[in-house]
Amino acid sequence: MVKLSEEMKTAFSKVKIFPVATASKEGVPNVVPIGFCQLVDDETIWIADNFMVKSLANLEENPIVAIYVWGPETGGCYQIKGKATIIRSGEKFDKMKAIVNAAKPGLPAKTLIEVMISDVFQCAPGPAAGTKLL
Numbered sequence: 792m793v794k795l796s797e798e799m800k801t802a803f804s805k806v807k808i809f810p811v812a813t814a815s816k817e818g819v820p821n822v823v824p825i826g827f828c829q830l831v832d833d834e835t836i837w838i839a840d841n842f843m844v845k846s847l848a849n850l851e852e853n854p855i856v857a858i859y860v861w862g863p864e865t866g867g868c869y870q871i872k873g874k875a876t877i878i879r880s881g882e883k884f885d886k887m888k889a890i891v892n893a894a895k896p897g898l899p900a901k902t903l904i905e906v907m908i909s910d911v912f913q914c915a916p917g918p919a920a921g922t923k924l925l
């Protein structure tokens with residue numbers, strides 16, 4: 792697993808809606824916009840599943856997730872890959888549910904997707920685009 796740099800964490804904090812990509816075990820890709828996507832430490836992302844259907848089905852058979860971090864205020868662009876664990880109960884799940892319901896009461900917060908970051912790539916345009924940073 793890898794730890795995000797301060798620059799990467801700052802960029803992450805500026806994004807409001809994250810594109811979250813998954814794939815089926817046959818390799819069919821699926822990408823969705825996700826608002827509840829937060830860093831819990833330098834190497835872990837929590838995604839709150841409120842409405843996932845294909846994304847969750849994909850993660851049940853293929854845990855690899857890809858996200859890119861970009862927005863008008865990020866000052867850079869990073870592509871993050873990681874391995875997801877699906878969490879449906881326990882302390883972490885309860886914490887995620889409390890965060891979601893404090894922000895938007897009534898949302899189902901049905902599953903916590905915990906992503907351990909495994910790779911970070913340069914995603915900004917230029918000669919270094921696509922290179923592995925972490």
Ligand SMILES: Cc1cc2nc3c(=O)[nH]c(=O)nc-3n(C[C@H](O)[C@H](O)[C@H](O)COP(=O)(O)O)c2cc1C
Pocket residue numbers: 808821822823824825826827828839840841842843844845846847
């Ligand atoms: C702006 C925006 C933010 C969203 N945020 C979330 C979210 O935080 N959690 C979630 O489960 N779905 C969220 N959705 C819904 C998903 O993008 C998507 O509709 C859902 O995962 C079903 O698609 P799927 O079958 O491909 O998984 C959001 C949609 C939009 C447009």
